[in-house]
Amino acid sequence: MSAPTEEWRQYICRACGLIYDxxxxxxxxxxxxxxxxxxxxxxxxxPLCGVTxxxxxxxxxxxxxxxxxxxxxxxxxxxxxxxxAGIAGWSVAEALRQRDSGIPVTIVxxxxxxxxxxxxxxxALSRGRTxxxxxxxxxxxxxxxxxxxxxxxxFAVRILSETxxxxxxxxxxxxxxxxxxxxxxxxxxxxxxxxxxxxxxxLQAWSALYQTLAGGSKRIVVIGAGMVxxxxxxxxxxxxxxxxxxxxERAPVAEFFPPQASDRVKSGLESLxxxxxxxxNVARVIxxxxxxxxxxxxxxxxxxxDVVISAIGLATxxxxxxxxxxxxxxxxxxxPQSLRTNVSNIYGIGDCISIEGAPCRFIEPIGxxxxxxxxxxxxxxxxxxxxxxxxxxxxxxxxPLVMHGLPAKDGEWRVVDxxxxxxxxxxxxxxxxxxxxxx
Amino acid sequence: xxNAMALEQRLETAWNDDTAVLDGVKTIxxxxxxxxxxxxxxxxxxxxxxxxxxxxxxLGAHLDRHGGRAGLAIAAMQEASRACGTTGFLMxxxxxCGLYLEHSGNPALTGAVLDRHARGETFGGTALSNxxxxxxxxxxxxxxxxxxxxxxxxxxxLPWVSHIRQGQYCGAMAGVFDGxxxxxxxxxxxxxxxxxxxxxxxxxxxxxxxxxxFGIRLKDYFVGEDxxxxxxxxxxxxxxxxxxILLQCGMATGIVQGSIDSMWEVEATLGHVNRFxxxxxxxxxxxxxxxxxxxxxxxxxxxxxxxxxxxDVLDARAHGAELALRxxxxxxxxxxxxxxxxxxxxxxxxxxxxxxxxxxxAIKHLRYEIARLSKEEQPQ
Numbered sequence: 001m002s003a004p005t006e007e008w009r010q011y012i013c014r015a016c017g018l019i020y021d022x023x024x025x026x027x028x029x030x031x032x033x034x035x036x037x038x039x040x041x042x043x044x045x046x047p048l049c050g051v052t053x054x055x056x057x058x059x060x061x062x063x064x065x066x067x068x069x070x071x072x073x074x075x076x077x078x079x080x081x082x083x084x085a086g087i088a089g090w091s092v093a094e095a096l097r098q099r100d101s102g103i104p105v106t107i108v109x110x111x112x113x114x115x116x117x118x119x120x121x122x123x124a125l126s127r128g129r130t131x132x133x134x135x136x137x138x139x140x141x142x143x144x145x146x147x148x149x150x151x152x153x154x155f156a157v158r159i160l161s162e163t164x165x166x167x168x169x170x171x172x173x174x175x176x177x178x179x180x181x182x183x184x185x186x187x188x189x190x191x192x193x194x195x196x197x198x199x200x201x202x203l204q205a206w207s208a209l210y211q212t213l214a215g216g217s218k219r220i221v222v223i224g225a226g227m228v229x230x231x232x233x234x235x236x237x238x239x240x241x242x243x244x245x246x247x248x249e250r251a252p253v254a255e256f257f258p259p260q261a262s263d264r265v266k267s268g269l270e271s272l273x274x275x276x277x278x279x280x281n282v283a284r285v286i287x288x289x290x291x292x293x294x295x296x297x298x299x300x301x302x303x304x305x306d307v308v309i310s311a312i313g314l315a316t317x318x319x320x321x322x323x324x325x326x327x328x329x330x331x332x333x334x335x336p337q338s339l340r341t342n343v344s345n346i347y348g349i350g351d352c353i354s355i356e357g358a359p360c361r362f363i364e365p366i367g368x369x370x371x372x373x374x375x376x377x378x379x380x381x382x383x384x385x386x387x388x389x390x391x392x393x394x395x396x397x398x399x400p401l402v403m404h405g406l407p408a409k410d411g412e413w414r415v416v417d418x419x420x421x422x423x424x425x426x427x428x429x430x431x432x433x434x435x436x437x438x439x
Numbered sequence: 440x441x442n443a444m445a446l447e448q449r450l451e452t453a454w455n456d457d458t459a460v461l462d463g464v465k466t467i468x469x470x471x472x473x474x475x476x477x478x479x480x481x482x483x484x485x486x487x488x489x490x491x492x493x494x495x496x497x498l499g500a501h502l503d504r505h506g507g508r509a510g511l512a513i514a515a516m517q518e519a520s521r522a523c524g525t526t527g528f529l530m531x532x533x534x535x536c537g538l539y540l541e542h543s544g545n546p547a548l549t550g551a552v553l554d555r556h557a558r559g560e561t562f563g564g565t566a567l568s569n570x571x572x573x574x575x576x577x578x579x580x581x582x583x584x585x586x587x588x589x590x591x592x593x594x595x596x597l598p599w600v601s602h603i604r605q606g607q608y609c610g611a612m613a614g615v616f617d618g619x620x621x622x623x624x625x626x627x628x629x630x631x632x633x634x635x636x637x638x639x640x641x642x643x644x645x646x647x648x649x650x651x652x653f654g655i656r657l658k659d660y661f662v663g664e665d666x667x668x669x670x671x672x673x674x675x676x677x678x679x680x681x682x683x684i685l686l687q688c689g690m691a692t693g694i695v696q697g698s699i700d701s702m703w704e705v706e707a708t709l710g711h712v713n714r715f716x717x718x719x720x721x722x723x724x725x726x727x728x729x730x731x732x733x734x735x736x737x738x739x740x741x742x743x744x745x746x747x748x749x750x751d752v753l754d755a756r757a758h759g760a761e762l763a764l765r766x767x768x769x770x771x772x773x774x775x776x777x778x779x780x781x782x783x784x785x786x787x788x789x790x791x792x793x794x795x796x797x798x799x800x801a802i803k804h805l806r807y808e809i810a811r812l813s814k815e816e817q818p819q
Contacts, residue, residue, distance in 0.1 A: 014579055015569070015598040049598035050639045050654040055581060110813065155813040157754045162729060167754060169806040169813075172761070185815060194816040205817055212818070307818075319747050 079104025088350025113139020126238030268399030454496030463495030493559010520693020524791030564602030646790030691759030
């Protein structure tokens with residue numbers, strides 16, 4: 001017998017999970033209380049499933065894991081279910097509560113539902129922000145404040161539109177109205193493995209990147225010089241990292257802005273030390289044996305990096321919408337007036353929707369959209385949603401840009417002002433002023 | 440000999456006809472199987488009935504050599520499970536074992552061995568509960584293999600493996616560990632359940648005792664090339680994972696349909712009070728029909744390797760289990776005391792439904808896996 005002063009230990013059966021506790025022994029199979037595991041004969045069997053002693057391993061009790069307690073007891077009354085707890089999802093919950101304090105609202109979200117301002121993510125590093133500082137409130141606290149039930153860490157799996165039920169990874173929920181605010185996901189090209197290329201579209205990803213970047217200057221390759229790619233590149237450079245920015249276009253943000261403007265952005269980024277390389281296509285991203293990643297372009301160039309970030313675009317995942325037979329065209333197609341999908345008690349809002357075939361992935365319209373949806377659900381007469389192109393701001397401080405209106409592919413850009421102090425352009429289509437751009 | 444060949448041909452012709460196969464299964468399910476269901480639940484292993492089901496073609500329909508009719512295999516399992524859930528489970532285990540043999544590409548397993556198996560002349564199941572959970576990161580692998588000349592030796596125990604007994608076999612998976620104790624890969628092999636393989640009596644389960652379930656204990660058991668199904672096994676498992684799970688839906692839908700049958704059975708006499716119950720047969724039937732149609736659609740492309748397809752399969756399987764729990768519970772409430780008799784189908788189906796909900800992959804495993812597949816992967 002071992003010395004009685006030694007602590008009692010526990011062993012778990014790897015097959016069935018039974019725990020052998022040395023203190024209690026197993027009198028049924030002839031092991032007196034206090035029998036040390038080492039003293040048990042090798043041919044002893046698990047009293048529950050019959051595997052042998054060799055299939056036991058030391059057991060240390062883990063802390064209870066319930067990462068996402070529901071903020072409220074589940075309601076039996078079917079209410080409004082919102083999928084997604086980004087700005088869009090929370091805005092709908094907020095708008096509903098402003099008009100009806102009692103109607104049951106459930107938010108189903110794969111994230112933890114924490115509140116933060118997403119546009120901040122692409123400019124946060126150089127401002128010394130941390131995940132804690134960016135988080136304005138936890139999802140649980142916000143749910144309690146609004147009196148809604150939050151199912152965090154929960155994936156929406158299937159919409160049963162015939163019976164108004166949503167299947168999730170934490171059970172099935174009945175709804176009277178369903179609001180899809182699932183957002184859009186960053187896309188990756190086939191040659192860009194997800195375990196090598198970061199995509200920054202939520203606080204969770206940003207926080208993980210933040211941890212990775214801690215501890216000194218890193219070599220970073222950013223793929224895609226759209227608005228997010230440019231803002232992230234500037235932010236990373238200002239935070240002391242060495243950034244190479246790649247894009248298939250000649251200049252940054254060239255798909256959206258005229259050449260004079262994109263050249264300004266390019267110069268601005270270069271003044272901060274960002275190496276911009278245009279007119280290149282990424283052929284593949286691979287892991288090197290030295291722990292570095294290598295980004296190889298189709299014209300034979302190769303860039304070594306500690307961190308690779310992809311910012312080549314966003315797309316709405318169609319799976320959930322498809323399960324309910326929702327019309328889908330580059331996003332969940334919604335009626336421009338009511339924001340209803342083709343199933344009348346299912347709505348869409350924010351990054352996941354498309355209006356007349358066009359997604360609109362900016363923050364500004366979300367508040368208006370949420371208010372229309374809340375009124376429509378609650379049966380309050382409203383004038384309909386009026387979609388206008390939002391004011392678009394490129395937040396690169398080295399060369400910021402503001403765009404009013406929606407530029408047309410065939411419009412003509414004219415320079416109004418272009419000097420150190422002022423920069424302004426206008427886009428005309430015949431007699432019509434289509435868009436205005438200024439620094 | 441000529442007779443045997445003629446019989447073979449007749450069998451093959453009948454097997455090609457989906458309706459004939461299903462009619463054959465129905466005849467068995469409504470006759471001897473329904474009559475034996477209580478005994479099977481308490482411990483009778485229905486090996487003769489399994490043989491009869493094999494002769495109808497029900498145990499080979501899903502195999503590529505018989506047209507890859509996964510939908511027919513599921514429909515057959517549903518018909519049997521409607522009468523007896525244990526038998527549906529045995530059909531699933533048998534069907535999956537057939538998949539291992541066929542997909543092995545091992546000439547020693549794909550010839551006469553597979554033919555006899557598909558006809559239900561020999562029997563075998565699947566010991567992949569632990570490996571499936573192990574590959575999903577839920578628990579460690581229990582069988583450990585070491586490379587030796589000409590094959591491997593395998594040591595370890597599995598707690599419960601069904602549809603086996605002496606003279607039968609099952610597919611099994613072992614982790615291959617190198618000298619430093621690191622897992623290098625896995626192997627899948629056919630395990631003959633003859634000495635020195637030790638079959639251990641399991642503790643009594645609350646139902647489905649006729650599933651012939653034993654614990655298996657191996658000590659330095661030699662696995663030669665003639666019984667290897669896949670080495671390494673991961674890609675093999677990935678390929679058959681969806682159909683492995685999809686076939687289980689037949690058990691669930693059979694229990695649901697049997698439960699709805701039991702509700703209608705008492706409608707004439709108890710309908711005036713049963714209408715106060717939550718889940719009425721017509722509501723359940725509506726949900727069941729939608730799910731059934733979805734399962735049959737999924738069964739058209741069982742080797743679609745996409746992530747979205749696999750999520751759909753996992754969800755259909757989970758939905759089946761959840762609906763079986765609800766429908767079996769409701770059937771007992773509809774039947775009242777007569778459904779609570781130890782010999783009655785509704786109380787047996789409650790335990791069968793509970794089994795479908797906890798057998799690998801259990802509802803919780805299915806949701807865990809859906810969540811894992813749905814997550815956006817980022818660099819570590």
